[in-house]
Each structure stands twice: as structure tokens, then as C-alpha cells.
Amino acid sequence: xxxxxxxxxxxxxxxxxxxRLAVSELFLDTELDEADFLRLRDALxxxxxxxxxxxxxxxxxxxxVLYQNLRTPAGAWEGxxxxxxxxxxxxxxxxxxxxxxxxxxxxYFSRSTIGDWQRLRKLLAAG
Amino acid sequence: xxxxxxxxxxxxxxxxxGRFRPAxxxxxxxxxxxxxxxxxxxxxHYRIGVSEVAGSRRAFLPPDRGSRFEVGSWTVAASYVxxxxxxxxxxxxxxxxxxxxxPSPLPGPVGSAASYDYARAALDDFAASARNFADVxxxxxxxxxNYVRKIDEMAKxxxxxxxxxxxxAEAGAEFAHRMRDAIMEETRRQSSSIxxxxxxxxxxxxxxxxxxxxEKASKLFPGRTFATLAKSERQAVFEEIIEGxxxxxxxxxxxIPRWRLLGRGCLLFTAGIAVYNIWTARNKxxxxxxxxxxxxxxxxxxxxxxxxxxxxCGPGAPxxxxxxxxxxxIMGALAAQAGAAIYEDEIHEFATWFGEFx
Numbered sequence: 145x146x147x148x149x150x151x152x153x154x155x156x157x158x159x160x161x162x163x164r165l166a167v168s169e170l171f172l173d174t175e176l177d178e179a180d181f182l183r184l185r186d187a188l189x190x191x192x193x194x195x196x197x198x199x200x201x202x203x204x205x206x207x208x209v210l211y212q213n214l215r216t217p218a219g220a221w222e223g224x225x226x227x228x229x230x231x232x233x234x235x236x237x238x239x240x241x242x243x244x245x246x247x248x249x250x251x252y253f254s255r256s257t258i259g260d261w262q263r264l265r266k267l268l269a270a271g
Numbered sequence: 272x273x274x275x276x277x278x279x280x281x282x283x284x285x286x287x288x289g290r291f292r293p294a295x296x297x298x299x300x301x302x303x304x305x306x307x308x309x310x311x312x313x314x315x316h317y318r319i320g321v322s323e324v325a326g327s328r329r330a331f332l333p334p335d336r337g338s339r340f341e342v343g344s345w346t347v348a349a350s351y352v353x354x355x356x357x358x359x360x361x362x363x364x365x366x367x368x369x370x371x372x373x374p375s376p377l378p379g380p381v382g383s384a385a386s387y388d389y390a391r392a393a394l395d396d397f398a399a400s401a402r403n404f405a406d407v408x409x410x411x412x413x414x415x416x417n418y419v420r421k422i423d424e425m426a427k428x429x430x431x432x433x434x435x436x437x438x439x440a441e442a443g444a445e446f447a448h449r450m451r452d453a454i455m456e457e458t459r460r461q462s463s464s465i466x467x468x469x470x471x472x473x474x475x476x477x478x479x480x481x482x483x484x485x486e487k488a489s490k491l492f493p494g495r496t497f498a499t500l501a502k503s504e505r506q507a508v509f510e511e512i513i514e515g516x517x518x519x520x521x522x523x524x525x526x527i528p529r530w531r532l533l534g535r536g537c538l539l540f541t542a543g544i545a546v547y548n549i550w551t552a553r554n555k556x557x558x559x560x561x562x563x564x565x566x567x568x569x570x571x572x573x574x575x576x577x578x579x580x581x582x583x584c585g586p587g588a589p590x591x592x593x594x595x596x597x598x599x600x601i602m603g604a605l606a607a608q609a610g611a612a613i614y615e616d617e618i619h620e621f622a623t624w625f626g627e628f629x
Binding site for chain 1: 418467489
């Protein structure tokens with residue numbers, strides 16, 4: 145899995161980018177079954193990120209960019225463009241944020257998918 | 272010294288003069304009567320809505336001014352003709368049996384600005400916006416409901432055809448995949464401008480059939496590729512693709528009742544404001560017409576803004592679309608209010624005629 149790098153060359157995704165792509169599937173307009181959760185668990189394990197880092201990826205990087213997909217009548221259902229997702233996450237990191245408490249922001253962006261994330265987190269913690 | 276008596280119209284406070292009479296020639300004035308006490312040589316100033324009408328005593332007399340000021344007659348001392356005061360040329364519905372009913376003016380010099388009710392006008396604009404948002408919520412709820420039903424029906428039909436042997440599994444999987452995309456695009460077109468902009472702001476990928484086949488193969492048979500699967504296993508992969516095309520997110524579908532509730536709440540708020548405005552107006556028919564005009568203007572403004580979203584904001588700009596939608600609705604309501612003020616007399620006449628007809 146590769147994406148165009150800054151110089152236009154194809155660069156292999158880092159562990160964090162793989163984790164972002166896996167977490168983004170929680171925001172697709174399709175029903176995830178047990179096999180999907182196991183697949184996502186394996187993908188997140190392959191990223192070699194800690195649970196705390198994965199929480200950051202979910203709450204602070206992916207959820208703020210993709211939460212709107214689950215608040216529209218017909219959202220994306222197959223997947224999100226990886227290069228676009230990376231660009232949006234990096235752009236958002238450089239933006240000045242509104243002075244809302246971090247806990248409120250996390251709740252607002254993740255309330256549609258928090259149940260799925262907790263389920264995935266349990267699978268990861270179970271080892 | 273003459274007394275001018277009259278009443279403010281229900282809609283925008285236009286002053287209508289009934290009859291001038293000499294002081295002391297009639298019964299003691301009631302506290303709720305509007306009174307102006309000019310001397311014959313005094314210039315009268317009345318502010319009506321946002322425009323000022325000024326004129327000398329003579330200015331009220333010529334019949335060509337009668338469209339706004341219906342002057343009855345002049346009486347001089349000791350020439351009082353028995354009869355009700357403030358009788359207008361056209362019949363005016365008076366609901367409580369009291370003639371010349373008008374609120375007492377606020378203390379202040381004659382000629383001060385009329386108490387144009389900015390708060391009420393702002394509330395009308397807000398209500399018009401709420402009505403537009405009711406449209407958004409209800410439209411999106413309906414679009415989601417149709418979307419979920421259509422993709423489910425489509426997947427079941429294709430799966431039935433494949434299992435009955437009327438279609439090959441591979442062709443069925445490809446068709447279901449393309450149909451899901453087509454139904455999604457159609458639903459986005461049917462949804463509100465805000466919902467459409469939100470959906471288009473997220474760049475999705477459309478996988479090829481080969482990508483889907485490998486993804487589903489690794490999901491159903493971990494560690495194996497499609498090429499290594501047996502015929503029955505490949506059939507299962509194709510059926511998984513078809514069933515996947517019919518699945519939607521239950522948590523989004525669960526929002527339908529909430530969207531409907533929000534839509535109905537907005538409608539209820541709008542209706543509440545309208546009922547209050549009509550209930551507290553003197554001329555309820557005229558006030559009802561004004562409410563219709565303002566809400567119609569707001570709806571037209573919102574619809575125009577929604578249609579212009581793509582042109583002004585471009586695709587996938589939810590914040591711009593929302594702002595344009597709100598501003599469009601308010602501008603439409605303001606334009607309708609201005610139009611209603613310009614044609615106030617016509618609306619009053621129509622309301623009078625309609626009241627008589629009804």
C-alpha cells in the first residue's frame with residue numbers, strides 16, 4: 145500500500161498511516177461484523193502503536209476529519225482516499241482550533257463510533 | 272383645537288385617522304385611544320413604520336390622500352352630529368366592540384420615531400430560518416430512509432437472482448457494487464444542500480471489483496487469496512460482496528427519528544411564532560397574511576440559496592453551504608417583510624375584503 149509522497153514519489157505508509165486507514169473504516173456507512181473487527185484488530189497490531197497512541201489516532205486525528213460521514217443521509221461506504229485523509233489530518237493539525245475543551249471535542253467527534261472503538265480496543269487489549 | 276382619533280393597523284402600525292373633532296365635543300377620552308392634539312395651524316407629524324408623513328392640517332383633507340388617511344369630516348364647536356366617532360369609510364373588524372381601539376403611544380414628543388418592533392421582526396426572521404431547517408432535517412430523514420430501503424431491496428434481489436441461477440455470481444457482485452454507488456449518488460441529490468455538501472466534502476474511494484474480491488476473500492478466509500479458493504468458497508466471496516452492497520450503518524439509520532423530531536420541533540417553533548403573532552394582532556386576517564408572506568419569502572430565500580450552493584461555495588463545502596442557507600432564508604424573510612410594508616394598504620384592503628367574504 146503506497147501513496148504519493150511530498151516529492152511525488154511513492155512512499156510506503158508508516159505504522160501511524162496504516163493505523164489511520166484502519167480506524168477510518170469505523171466511519172464508513174456500512175455495518176461491521178465480527179470478521180471486520182478481527183481484520184481491523186490485526187491491521188492495528190501491524191502498526192506497532194501503543195493503545196494510547198491509537199487513542200490519539202482515533203480521537204484527535206481521524207474522528208475530527210471523518211465524523212461528518214455518519215451524519216449525512218448517504219455517506220461513503222467503501223473507503224476513504226488515503227492521500228486525502230493524510231492531507232486533511234496534517235492540515236487540521238496546523239489549523240488554529242476553537243477554544244473548546246478537549247474532552248468536549250473528543251465526545252462530539254466520536255459519539256457516532258465510540259461503541260465500535262471500545263469494542264476494537266477490547267480486542268486489542270485482549271492480546 | 273382638534274382631536275385626531277384613529278387606530279394603528281395590526282401589521283405595521285400605520286396610523287389611520289377617523290375623524291377630527293373639537294375638544295370637548297365627545298365623550299371623555301379613553302386611556303387607550305391614540306390622541307394627537309394639533310391646533311389648526313400646527314404641522315402634524317406621524318411616523319408610520321419607517322417613513323414619516325408630515326403635513327399641515329390641510330394635508331389630511333384632500334381626497335387623494337385618502338388611500339392612507341381616511342378622513343371622515345370636520346366638525347366645529349357646537350356642530351356635533353350625533354353618531355359614533357372614528358367611523359371609517361371601509362368596514363374594519365373590531366373584535367371587542369370598542370371603537371377607536373389603539374394602544375396608547377409611548378411618552379415622548381410628537382414626531383418621535385414610531386415603535387417599530389425590531390424584536391418581533393427579528394423573531395420572524397428567526398422563525399423563517401427555523402422553518403428552512405425543518406425542511407433540511409425532514410428531507411434528510413426521508414432521503415436516508417429511502418436509501419436504506421433501496422440498497423437492501425437491491426441486494427436481496429440480486430442475491431436472489433444469483434442463487435436462482437438467473438445471473439452469475441461474479442456479474443451479480445459487479446452489478447450490486449455499481450448499483451450501490453448509483454443509489455448513493457441519487458440519494459445525495461435528493462438530500463438537503465447541507466447534507467449533500469457534508470457528504471461531498473469527504474473524498475471516498477471506489478474500489479475495483481478485483482480489489483473487493485481480494486478484500487472479501489481475506490476477510491472470509493484469512494491468510495488466503497482468491498486464486499487459492501475452491502469454487503464454493505469463491506461463490507461465498509461474491510455473495511459477501513452482494514450482501515455488503517446492501518448493508519448500511521445502523522447508527523446512522525437510528526438518527527432518522529432524531530432528524531424527524533428536530534424537523535418537527537423547528538416546524539412547531541415556527542408555527543408557535545406565527546400563532547402568537549396572529550393571536551396578538553388586532554386584525555388577525557391581515558396578520559395571518561403577513562405571516563404567510565414572511566415565511567414564503569424565507570422559504571424562497573432558503574431554496575434559492577440551496578440551489579446556488581454549488582455555484583457560490585463549490586462542491587463539498589458544508590460550512591459555507593450552511594451559512595449561505597441561513598443568510599438566504601433571512602434575506603428572503605427580510606425581502607418579504609419589506610414587500611409587505613410597501614403593499615401594506617393593499618394587504619389591508621385584501622384582508623378586509625377577505626374578512627367580509629369569509
